[in-house]
Amino acid sequence: MRVDIKRGDEFVSYDVEQSDITLLEILSHIKTKQDSTLAFSSGCRSSVCGSCAMRVNGKEVLACxxxxxxxxxxxxLRNAPVLRDLVVDMDKAxxxxxxxxxWGIPTSDNLHVSVKDAELNELxxxxxxxxxxxxxxxxxxxNGxxxxxxALTRSWKYAADVRQKDISATIAAVQTNGIYDCTLCNECVLVCPQGIxxxxxxxxxxxxxxMMGYMDPNFASSFGGGLSF
Known part of the structure; x- marks a missing residue:
């Protein structure tokens, strides 16, 4: 079996005899048996830590x-600087x-959460x-x-939390370079390993x-920068 791994500006081919095996196991085999210079990230090996995310045939997956x-x-992964081989710098992300x-700041007088309320942001x-x-x-x-x-999913997690008395700062924070810049293309949904x-x-x-008085700036600009009734 052959696997082609992008290293720098080119793909390097490796031949491996194993079959019915995870990508992470193959990468570990290559590093220990064929090429010790290969760089990749891994952690829990149980699809929990997320550190082994990479792209296979143009789609994001967890190698484990x-x-x-x-x-x-x-x-x-795309949209992040490559440090080496399959390792990217996610600091900006x-x-x-x-x-x-x-993040959330629960108030001391409203800490009880019903099962129904917990389900609002469980996923x-x-x-x-x-x-x-x-x-x-x-x-x-x-738009870099x-x-x-x-990050926007996490914003909604806290905006939907019934323990939050005031979510105005959270909603204000996602207006610029945020919710209205999304094209709703669904690509993020297709690759989430957690089904989010x-x-x-x-x-x-x-x-x-x-509901809090904000408007899509693209919609407003189509009316000359504002609306009047």
């Missing part, structure tokens, strides 16, 4: 969960959590920050400051923004 096929093309104010809590949605997002081709799918739908979370943030 993907079963390798003959002739697969392996690349690092993770910093968007701060831009989006993706968003499963995000492992693997960066797959960030890599798949086409918006970064035109886009807050991005996983960032697109839906962004739609919910748009709905909440509208």
């Amino acid at each position: 969960a993907y079963k390798l096929q003959d002739g697969d093309l392996i690349e690092p 993770y910093a968007f959590n701060k831009v989006a104010r993706a 968003q809590s499963d995000c492992i920050l693997c960066g797959s949605c960030y890599s798949a997002c086409p918006v970064y081709a035109v 400051e886009f807050i991005g799918p996983f 739908a960032p697109k839906q979370d962004i739609v919910m943030l748009r709905n909440k923004s509208g």
Whole structure:
């Protein structure tokens, strides 16, 4: 079985005898048996830490969960600087959590959460920050400051939390380079290993923004910069 791995500006081919094996196991085999200079990231090996996210044949996957096929093309995640081989620098991507104010401050007088209320943001809590949605997002081709799918999902997680008395700062934070810059293309949904739908979370943030008096700037500009009734 042959696997082609992008290293720098070119693909390097490796022949391996193993079959019915995960991509991470193959990468480990190559590094220990064939080429000790190969660089990649891994951690839990159980699809929990998200550190082994990369692209296979143009789609984001977790290497510890993907079963390798003959002739697969392996690349690092997109939209992030490549440090070496399949290792990328996610510092800027993770910093968007701060831009989006993706945290909560529960009030001491409202700590009880019913089962129904907990279900409002239960799925968003499963995000492992693997960066797959960030890599798949086409918006970064035109706007490198886009807050991005996983940060906006985390914003909605806290905006939907009934323990939050005031979410105005969170909603205000996602207006610029945020919810209205998303094209709702669904690429982030297709690659999330946790089954999270960032697109839906962004739609919910748009709905909440509208309720709080915000408007899509693209819509407003089509009326000469503002609306009057």
